Amino acid sequence: xxxxxxxxxSSKNGSRTSIEGSNLIVSALDKQVGGNHxxxxxxxxxxxxxxxxxxxxxxxxxxxxxxxxxxxGIEDLEKIKHYxxxxxxxxxxxx
Numbered sequence: 371x372x373x374x375x376x377x378x379x380s381s382k383n384g385s386r387t388s389i390e391g392s393n394l395i396v397s398a399l400d401k402q403v404g405g406n407h408x409x410x411x412x413x414x415x416x417x418x419x420x421x422x423x424x425x426x427x428x429x430x431x432x433x434x435x436x437x438x439x440x441x442x443g444i445e446d447l448e449k450i451k452h453y454x455x456x457x458x459x460x461x462x463x464x465x
Contacts, residue, residue, distance in 0.1 A: 411436065427457045 408414045415436045419429040430453045438446035 408437065410440075427453050427460075 408416075415429075415433045418424075419432055424432065431450050434446040434450045434453075438444075438450075
């Protein structure tokens with residue numbers, strides 16, 4: 371498996387490639403397993419989560435709010451509520 375290294379370029383359609391010598395490597399962000407509910411965004415949830423150093427729970431909330439209209443609807447919204455409840459419980463237990 372090749373790792374993406376070097377200069378990353380975005381094409382007109384938003385796909386990302388990396389230049390490694392003369393070989394172009396397609397970014398893992400251009401490939402989605404199990405649908406296309408993230409690839410339509412200008413910045414994918416994982417990019418936002420990592421760049422902002424969000425916690426696991428915060429990342430899950432971002433992921434589900436971004437995809438609910440194009441994937442699981444109310445089920446994803448219920449998952450958001452669940453993660454919010456988990457975060458509240460964790461904060462209350464810290465006191």
